[in-house]
Amino acid sequence: ERCLDAVGGALGRPDLPTWMQRTAAGIPIRRTLGLPRRLRASGVPVALLWGADDRHYPVAFARALGRTLGTDLRLFPGSGHALPFEQPGPLVQALVPFWRQAGDRSGADGQRGEHC
Numbered sequence: 001e002r003c004l005d006a007v008g009g010a011l012g013r014p015d016l017p018t019w020m021q022r023t024a025a026g027i028p029i030r031r032t033l034g035l036p037r038r039l040r041a042s043g044v045p046v047a048l049l050w051g052a053d054d055r056h057y058p059v060a061f062a063r064a065l066g067r068t069l070g071t072d073l074r075l076f077p078g079s080g081h082a083l084p085f086e087q088p089g090p091l092v093q094a095l096v097p098f099w100r101q102a103g104d105r106s107g108a109d110g111q112r113g114e115h116c
Contacts, residue, residue: 037068053080074094076090076091
């Protein structure tokens with residue numbers, strides 16, 4: 001929450017946490033229930049990166065999500081729900097190799113894959 005307050009202030013949107021909650025609450029749950037299975041079936045590469053101390057979605061949820069997605073889970077100790085704000089450097093260090101590997105799957109002709 002402290003991180004969201006700081007980001008909201010920097011963006012000139014001090015109500016950012018409230019706005020995010022209202023936005024998320026407006027997404028019908030039926031639109032998201034099958035998303036992990038559809039994502040896995042699509043063949044799109046997935047990096048599942050999670051704050052080990054996330055109080056909103058605990059690690060048990062992340063492990064189950066990883067199984068459904070068919071991907072590994074990488075936990076970031078000392079980070080909660082706002083991983084990009086709490087540990088931006090380690091997050092980028094984890095994402096760059098993933099993006100490179102995903103880019104290597106784009107095709108021998110150098111063209112972007114259908115999911116890029």
